[in-house]
Amino acid sequence: MTNFCSIDDVDDPVGWIQSAVELKKKIEQDGPFTKNGKSVCLLFFNPSLRTRLSMQKASFNLGIESFIFNLNTEGWQLEFGDGVVMNGNTSEHIIEAAGVMSSYFDAIGIRAFASLSNKQEDYQEKILSQFVKHCSVPVINMESATSHPLQSFADMITIEEYKKVDKPRVVLSWAPHPKALPQAVANSFLNWSNRMDYDLVLTHPKGYELDPGIVGNATVEYDQNKAFDGADFIYTKNWSAFNDESYGQVVSQDPTWTITPEKMALTNAAKFMHCLPIRRNVIATDGVLDHESSIVIAQANHRITSAQAVLQKLLNVK
């Protein structure tokens, strides 16, 4: 494996989940690995809590030194365009930045959200793809414009841990949010769960259709109540519109889509999941989040599980 940028870099999701869980148990029993001299640089174009802290903790657990670099506050603006005359606001080209960092570190993590203003650039992964192109060491996607595979890997680990039937009914439900959010988490969740043996259902209001190529084999159900019927897992997430006409916009804040205990009662005692941060009483009510069926903290903890599995594979740590 050369990079961890999307599901396409994962040959065997089920095998990865198993080895991630084994690695987690090994570290719980034996403690962190001793330092192996390897190091990783974690680059943030956007804010982060879980991704930042879980990547640092995972590195620590594996004996890898992690270095944080916040480009916006600690560095300067990078240029991603080819052939640009750089007499404007950008001070360094990705070619040099990636080249230098590749020569310093054994891997580079990048967090760079969607612009939500230019669909083509977002879905071409303008920033991430330039890092991949110009880095000579493995690149780790710490949430890009259109995907967040470290999150989805953690999500699958969580579902496998909590599932009570071989083929659970897994429902990805849109929920309202006051601000326009990327589709990255929803996209990756669909990418990964399509590779698992799940009865996968996607539910959202009209206007929130996602990329059909990503939706894959998921059943699209516009009636949220019907979607929840018999569900084993409710995975909730807001995203802004994907269609060309209203790309990146909030086209509905319909409060009837908020997850409530009443809606959870429609399910097969489903576990409630969300990638966090979650806006309480907007995405889901306190009654849902404070109920024992919510597994959002365990899910967030598996961000360490997935991060250390990825780091181990990419950096060949033993």
Added chain:
Amino acid sequence: MTNFCSIDDVDDPVGWIQSAVELKKKIEQDGPFTKNGKSVCLLFFNPSLRTRLSMQKASFNLGIESFIFNLNTEGWQLEFGDGVVMNGNTSEHIIEAAGVMSSYFDAIGIRAFASLSNKQEDYQEKILSQFVKHCSVPVINMESATSHPLQSFADMITIEEYKKVDKPRVVLSWAPHPKALPQAVANSFLNWSNRMDYDLVLTHPKGYELDPGIVGNATVEYDQNKAFDGADFIYTKNWSAFNDESYGQVVSQDPTWTITPEKMALTNAAKFMHCLPIRRNVIATDGVLDHESSIVIAQANHRITSAQAVLQKLLNVK
């Protein structure tokens, strides 16, 4: 001990001081502890120099990995209210943030200053108390709305090191400052020194009275010169008004309260102390700070001494 949030978490201040000094000597002789696999997250809502660096150095000395997280620049705004519909500026509730970080780290340090605009919220320790409530690992107060026990612990270690009589006369003196500052350092200094065998005197202009429950057995003396008479230690600090009418306001900048060599001459060759940062020629003149009786650097160095004692106890490092 489950947390280190205030003097109430300290059963035996004198015993703590002794063991902190022993630990400091041990580390000076033997060097830092080897890594023990434990880790602590240090959360900053406000700027910091000594607290940040001494906590990192203390962690390093104890073989504990420390991770910094600056919420304002690296994360997003947290919600502390119960039952709030989070459709405004806050992106994550303390319940989730504390839950997740508790699952990642062995302890969590928090720095969250007083608002100085809402006395009730400040003195109910709105932020710190919510972290304590929702964290499942020890919480360390790195200066909260109303107290700064790591500072006061260091202050007591310093006084014990420099005192020449069994029961020194210790004077806490207000001094002027152009901006409104919290009462946290003064409060904690009173809390701790009330637990020691000191002849404790508090002096400040009218209008700067502190919480009587915190003042405790200290003698309040409005005449600064009288207060300084025979003092063994002058501990200076500015704070804004505590009374309901002018809470959090600057009600005086009286320059006659600035500490000068002339005032120090009234004392029993007192040592000069301040928590730093200190505004020279406002709080105290150059002549005071550059005199050999100033022990502010030694005092600041004991921030490592107190921090590593607290970390050792909370994380049970051996």
Added chain:
Amino acid sequence: MTNFCSIDDVDDPVGWIQSAVELKKKIEQDGPFTKNGKSVCLLFFNPSLRTRLSMQKASFNLGIESFIFNLNTEGWQLEFGDGVVMNGNTSEHIIEAAGVMSSYFDAIGIRAFASLSNKQEDYQEKILSQFVKHCSVPVINMESATSHPLQSFADMITIEEYKKVDKPRVVLSWAPHPKALPQAVANSFLNWSNRMDYDLVLTHPKGYELDPGIVGNATVEYDQNKAFDGADFIYTKNWSAFNDESYGQVVSQDPTWTITPEKMALTNAAKFMHCLPIRRNVIATDGVLDHESSIVIAQANHRITSAQAVLQKLLNVK
């Protein structure tokens, strides 16, 4: 050696280069040193990519713990004036800040750019010199107002590695830039290369003359084409005017000074060097940077080589 602030702290540049290369090879073969209990604090008043990351990586390679402190975002404004009544925007005096940090760490790195508004203050190294004065541990210049010796040390290591003749012709060429930049890199490059056995040429438009005391034995040639004739190394850098009349100003953006393949063709197959970050198609065209004669990435990598040599000497790491 007590500090690493300028070429004046370096007794034997050639010997330093040799031992830096040996240390680099040793670490490549044997891996990072084991932790030695030493620690360094890296203070940033200005943004940084290579300096920050190379100092962290170099510290890691030597078993030294590094702690980052961004004063502007994580701390507060320091006062550098003597005797100032600090009732304005500065919260802490350098005397206390340097004293405290000296008591916490084994060395302190400082990055503080030129103001470009006060030539006298810049060339008196107002900030760096105050740190040197008030720190009781070694101070490392991570780019000050007028010099950047870690960069120049790396530059010399690079030239020694790539030179094909005993006494190469080394050309420092000004190039245009939209913003006013300090003279620090150019100054240090001249300082260091004057100490080497080079045929040293300095070329720039009229109005960009540098301090004659720094130019030293370099030949000044106003015709860039003539300067490039027979060159073995082209070192490019922009700087703003040094003369009193237009200090710190952009007095020309003449695009004919941009480095192009045509200009490189005038040289003796010269290697192209720049300290980075570089504005493509302003300082040098893509054709120059993407050509095999560009060694800017190798040069940037030697920032680790120079940083770890300096840290080893200053902290006496074995």
